[in-house]
Amino acid sequence: MKITPGKQKGLKAVSDSRGVIAAAAMDQRGSLKSAIAKEKGVDKSTVTPQMLEEFKIAVTRILTPHASAILLDPEYGLPAARARSANAGLLLAYENSGYDNTRPGRLPDLLDVWSVRRLVGAGADCIKILLYYTPFDSFEINDIKHAWVERIGAECIALDVPFFLECVGYEEGKDEKTIEFARKKPEIVTKSMEEFSKPQYGVDVLKVEVPVNMAYVAGTRACKGESAYTRDEAKKYFRSAASVAKKPFIYLSAGVSNDVFIETLELAAEADTNFSGVLCGRATWKEGIPVYAKQGVKALEDWLKDQGVRNINNVNARLKAAKPWFSFYGAASAAALAD
Numbered sequence: 001m002k003i004t005p006g007k008q009k010g011l012k013a014v015s016d017s018r019g020v021i022a023a024a025a026m027d028q029r030g031s032l033k034s035a036i037a038k039e040k041g042v043d044k045s046t047v048t049p050q051m052l053e054e055f056k057i058a059v060t061r062i063l064t065p066h067a068s069a070i071l072l073d074p075e076y077g078l079p080a081a082r083a084r085s086a087n088a089g090l091l092l093a094y095e096n097s098g099y100d101n102t103r104p105g106r107l108p109d110l111l112d113v114w115s116v117r118r119l120v121g122a123g124a125d126c127i128k129i130l131l132y133y134t135p136f137d138s139f140e141i142n143d144i145k146h147a148w149v150e151r152i153g154a155e156c157i158a159l160d161v162p163f164f165l166e167c168v169g170y171e172e173g174k175d176e177k178t179i180e181f182a183r184k185k186p187e188i189v190t191k192s193m194e195e196f197s198k199p200q201y202g203v204d205v206l207k208v209e210v211p212v213n214m215a216y217v218a219g220t221r222a223c224k225g226e227s228a229y230t231r232d233e234a235k236k237y238f239r240s241a242a243s244v245a246k247k248p249f250i251y252l253s254a255g256v257s258n259d260v261f262i263e264t265l266e267l268a269a270e271a272d273t274n275f276s277g278v279l280c281g282r283a284t285w286k287e288g289i290p291v292y293a294k295q296g297v298k299a300l301e302d303w304l305k306d307q308g309v310r311n312i313n314n315v316n317a318r319l320k321a322a323k324p325w326f327s328f329y330g331a332a333s334a335a336a337l338a339d
Contacts, residue, residue: 003329003337006160007204011325012334013125014069014089014162015277019324019334021205021250022316023069023089025281026059027128029076029097035286039293049076054297056080059285062304064088066312071128071279073097074114081123091164091279092124094152099132104172105141106132108148116155127156128164128207128279134171135191136184146201153202164279166207166252167192182213182228186237190244197246205325206249207279211241214256214264222260231267238271248276248325253283258311262318269321276325284311 003011015021032052037044053076060080064070069089072081075097081090094114099106108131116127129152131145149165156163169188170176189211196203214220217234218227229237242249251268253261261283268275285308292300324334331337 003204004160007162008334008337010089010125010162011204014091015325015334016068018322019276019326020319020322021069021277021279021325022067022319023071023091023250023277023279024059024063024067024284024312025071025252025279026056026080026285027071027073027077027093028281029073031097032289035289036293039290052076053079055289055292055300057083058292058297058301058304059288059308060084062301063284063308063312066309066316068277069125071281074111074119074122078122089125090123091126091128092119092122093128093130094119095129095131105137105144106170106172107141107144108132110152116152116159116161120159120161124161126162126164126205127152128166130166130168132170133167133192133195134169134188135195136171136188146195149196149201149203153200156204157202162204163202164205164207165196165201165203166279167196167209168254169209177213177215179216179226179228182216185209185213186211186241190237190241193241193249194244197244203247205276206245206247207252208241208249209254210251210264210268211237214260214267217267220267221263222256234267235271238268238273242271242273242275245274246328248328250277250279251275253278253280255282255286258283258287258314262314265315265318265321269318272321274323274327275321276328277319277322278315280312280315284308284315 033047057080061083064085071091073093096109212234214222216228219231288303291303
């Protein structure tokens with residue numbers, strides 16, 4: 001694999017000195033609005049854009065000194081982007097929040113008034129999109145999604161900017177928290193990583209779920225009852241998914257608690273997977289939502305400076321096992337890629 005100068009520059013901007021991506025995520029929009037409204041006990045229509053901006057600014061300003069980058073959205077996140085620490089690179093989301101629920105397949109859409117060119121102009125070092133994906137959907141649905149990703153990949157190639165693809169697995173009409181889905185998850189994650197490693201998509205970094213649901217891994221602190229896999233089986237699934245990746249991949253926290261995500265990263269390290277870091281959002285700051293909703297931004301800032309910083313440092317401590325992104329290109333350092 002080769003990497004162009006612009007893509008190399010973007011990846012260096014969002015990784016630490018080791019070449020590991022230790023990024024925070026704060027691009028939630030609809031889900032953040034709903035969560036604040038729920039904690040306030042109000043209708044979500046009363047949660048204003050200014051409130052979302054205020055929350056994002058606080059999270060970004062306080063957590064980015066401890067992160068290699070921050071993922072934000074251009075709808076409410078640009079003021080936060082300007083408030084980030086000088087050490088932190090910037091990823092910007094290109095997709096609309098949510099998905100089209102008027103037809104099956106959780107089909108995605110892009111933000112109407114943004115393009116890769118405009119996102120780069122707004123300061124993005126890298127572009128990120130989220131795609132709900134399962135290899136078990138019909139050919140017709142996945143054909144639409146494959147073409148959609150190809151278009152975005154081509155746009156990023158044209159602007160010479162790194163493309164991060166976030167895949168989130170699902171099963172139409174089913175609850176993804178069940179043990180039944182947990183049993184299917186390893187295959188969904190593995191086949192998704194295999195598909196989007198293909199060169200026609202132009203993906204530079206895969207942002208992926210771990211291939212197991214930790215709540216169903218026997219013998220873990222996260223498992224409170226029945227299990228879908230033993231600890232050894234879970235490690236095998238980690239290794240199987242990692243083995244098909246032809247691009248650097250990083251783990252997302254998928255809304256789990258900080259304790260569960262830490263245990264997840266410990267299991268990934270135990271399995272000796274060659275992940276290149278994390279893009280971790282809610283596992284770091286979601287417990288600050290009720291604080292903000294009930295007590296305001298000053299209380300949120302105080303919480304972030306204490307528990308939020310502890311949470312992100314807990315994650316960072318588990319990244320010792322992560323491998324640099326440039327190792328996927330056969331290089332010993334980012335500088336060696338330029339030779």
